[in-house]
């Protein structure tokens with residue numbers, strides 16, 4: 001398998017080039033690309049291809065299928081998977097049920113180097129980037145294991161998507177392709193801890209894909225303590241990039257804000273957040289912190305959450321409080337991987 005290529009990792013244009021260079025007609029690429037998304041186990045199952053192409057594909061490609069190491073089902077229907085990759089690294093995916101259908105939260109890297117103080121995914125640092133083919137297999141594996149059709153994708157699992165920008169964008173385009181999963185850009189959300197130059201790059205691509213930014217504090221000293229990336233790209237530069245994104249795309253940005261007891265949940269924090277983002281095309285997603293062992297942080301008290309919400313409401317900042325899904329199965333992504341020793 002080592003010298004063969006992962007079929008799911010080829011874009012349509014890459015397949016066209018490769019097949020044409022090897023004497024096949026260009027239109028065969030559309031067929032092969034389509035098969036890559038149909039979750040067949042072997043090349044012989046690609047029914048409309050001639051035998052010489054099937055032989056060529058099996059000599060040059062392999063079909064990557066993850067092994068399920070662990071599957072946990074929550075009382076609320078959320079299902080969490082720990083998958084083993086080709087090289088024995090492990091990643092997590094979560095399937096969540098919403099009124100509008102099934103949403104999957106996928107990982108973009110093995111580990112993460114952002115080192116956010118509340119996050120389970122950073123333990124062990126960054127091991128490697130995932131390929132777009134592996135991200136596609138995350139969606140396929142969850143679909144295969146559960147029999148569910150996935151209508152929404154969020155890139156909020158292990159990893160920093162914008163630290164793996166090229167592969168992430170290739171994945172997003174594959175998901176969106178009519179020959180791929182044909183999932184609309186508006187049903188895909190990328191979440192970033194705030195890699196400012198990549199926010200500009202993403203804005204310039206003008207996709208209809210949603211952008212979420214993990215803010216967690218509107219005060220530089222607090223944010224730098226929680227998220228070391230803030231020392232490189234501070235709040236002012238981050239908000240400037242977010243405004244650029246909104247003006248370029250005319251899309252609403254969402255700000256993720258995990259409420260942490262005594263750290264970022266005071267009245268002054270809510271007021272600082274309100275004045276930072278007032279008049280922006282945005283909304284705030286308040287998330288009661290998911291407990292992660294060993295971090296010394298806990299979620300805000302219900303009374304603080306209510307107070308925080310009321311201040312945002314008074315200041316006319318649109319917001320939602322995220323449902324706490326999968327609490328009984330270690331809601332916060334990255335926890336399963338740590339427990340199973342990375």
Ligand code: SAH
Pocket residue numbers: 114116118119120155156157158159160161191192193194212213214256258287288289290291292332333
């Ligand atoms: N690296 C990206 C995407 C992965 S994290 C990012 O930072 O946005 C997805 C979201 O979960 C982010 O908003 C992140 O800050 C948040 N998160 C991480 N650990 C959490 C925890 N223990 N409780 C609540 N939210 C958490």
